[in-house]
Amino acid sequence: MNKALIEGLVVEWIKEAAQKIKDSFQNELEIDQKSGRNDLVTNMDKETETFFVEKIKEHFPDHRVFGEEGIAEKLEDLAGVVWIIDPIDGTLNFVLQQRDFAISIAIYVDGVGELAYIYDVEREELYTGERGKGAYLNGKKIPPLDKNKTLDDLLLIINQSTLYHYPELRKAISRSRGLRLQGAATLEFMSVATGRAGAYVSRTLQPWDIAAGKIIAGEIGAIVTRMDGTEIDMLTGGTIVVASPKIHEELVQNYLS
Numbered sequence: 001m002n003k004a005l006i007e008g009l010v011v012e013w014i015k016e017a018a019q020k021i022k023d024s025f026q027n028e029l030e031i032d033q034k035s036g037r038n039d040l041v042t043n044m045d046k047e048t049e050t051f052f053v054e055k056i057k058e059h060f061p062d063h064r065v066f067g068e069e070g071i072a073e074k075l076e077d078l079a080g081v082v083w084i085i086d087p088i089d090g091t092l093n094f095v096l097q098q099r100d101f102a103i104s105i106a107i108y109v110d111g112v113g114e115l116a117y118i119y120d121v122e123r124e125e126l127y128t129g130e131r132g133k134g135a136y137l138n139g140k141k142i143p144p145l146d147k148n149k150t151l152d153d154l155l156l157i158i159n160q161s162t163l164y165h166y167p168e169l170r171k172a173i174s175r176s177r178g179l180r181l182q183g184a185a186t187l188e189f190m191s192v193a194t195g196r197a198g199a200y201v202s203r204t205l206q207p208w209d210i211a212a213g214k215i216i217a218g219e220i221g222a223i224v225t226r227m228d229g230t231e232i233d234m235l236t237g238g239t240i241v242v243a244s245p246k247i248h249e250e251l252v253q254n255y256l257s
Contacts, residue, residue, distance in 0.1 A: 002083060003115060003130065006060075006107065010117055011126070013055050014103050017048050018121045021088065025098050042095065048087035052105070056083055068208045077235060078111040084211035090184025100124065104186045106211035108234065116215035118186045127190050129216035135193060142194060145221045145244040151175045154198025154247070157188045162203040166227070169201065172255045185240075189213025192242050193220050199251055200241035201227070206237040213242070223248040227256045 021044055030043040033193040043243060049067045051067040056065055066075050067085040075082065083105065089093050090101030098124040127142075129135040135142045156176045163169055173179050182188050185205050191197040193216050211234060214224045226232060227239035229252045241251055 001107075001114070002107060005151060006115060007128075009055070009059060010021070010105055011117075013052060014105070014117060014119045014126070016253070017051055017087070017103060018119060018124075020044075021048065021094075021103075021121055023034070029095060042088070042091060044094070044154075045088045045091055048103070049085060050060045052083075052085050052087065066207065068151055070205065075235060078108055080110065082101035082108045084108060084208050086186065086208040086211075089186045089209060090182070093183050100182050101184050102186045102189060104212045106215055108211070111234065113211070113215035118190060118212050118216065120187060127193070127212075127216055129212075129219045131219070133219070135216045135219040137194065137202065142216075142220050145193075145195060147184065147221065147244055147246060149198065149244065149247070151198060151250055153177065155180050155191075155195050155196070157181055157200040159202060162201055165203055166201075166256060168255045169251075172251060185209040186213050189217055189242055192219045192222055198247050199241065201239075201251065201256070203227075203239050204237060205240045206236045210240055217242050221245070225252070227252065 004054045024044050053065050056063055062106050063081040063083060065083045065085060077219060086104040088101055089104050093099060094101040101121060103119040103121060106113060114131050118127040125138060127137050151172055152175055154176060155178050156167055156173055157180050159181055176198065185202065186198045190198050217224055221244060222242050224242045227241050241248060243251060
């Protein structure tokens with residue numbers, strides 16, 4: 001796999017897709033509900049996923065693509081090279097605020113995360129990561145997480161549904177510096193990766209929500225697991241907790257059991 005070639009193409013494709021999304025701000029969106037009134041899909045989600053699938057298949061016909069909107073393939077394994085795509089993560093934010101949403105692309109080889117790209121469209125911030133090579137924000141290396149900080153030192157990111165099902169987390173919040181929520185899993189992963197938050201905990205995320213964030217967060221020293229501390233199956237959805245090792249241990253042992 002030619003990583004340099006892939007990176008050059010992916011960055012070009014992301015910038016092109018992002019401009020199309022920005023241009024759509026002036027148009028009326030076609031909006032449908034998926035699982036409920038706050039789980040939306042727009043014509044831009046579908047068009048953006050189609051754009052990436054067509055580009056990938058044109059340049060890498062033997063690669064497979066796993067995406068949120070069902071335009072890509074339905075996979076039963078991660079053998080070979082697999083692209084995991086979320087064309088617009090944070091669709092509700094995109095529709096209502098035109099900010100706090102991102103394009104997310106991850107490349108896994110035989111189930112191992114190799115390359116990751118998360119682009120905050122409105123802020124024009126590109127987060128990248130490569131296995132064993134570190135993580136970057138707009139080309140500047142993201143420093144490792146401070147391993148000495150605890151829950152008492154940092155903000156937490158937890159949504160209402162998760163708090164309802166895991167009420168012990170309220171005690172963790174009371175220990176922390178406060179609670180924040182952006183409504184886009186990829187950007188919440190990046191808040192942890194850049195040290196703006198100590199941990200992100202969610203009850204229901206899908207592979208495309210976490211595929212790129214898991215690679216980038218891992219490169220700066222974060223631990224990413226299910227809430228019970230077990231490894232993540234990148235083909236199925238489920239719970240997630242991402243944090244530095246000390247905070248991850250505190251959360252799993254004391255507030256998520």
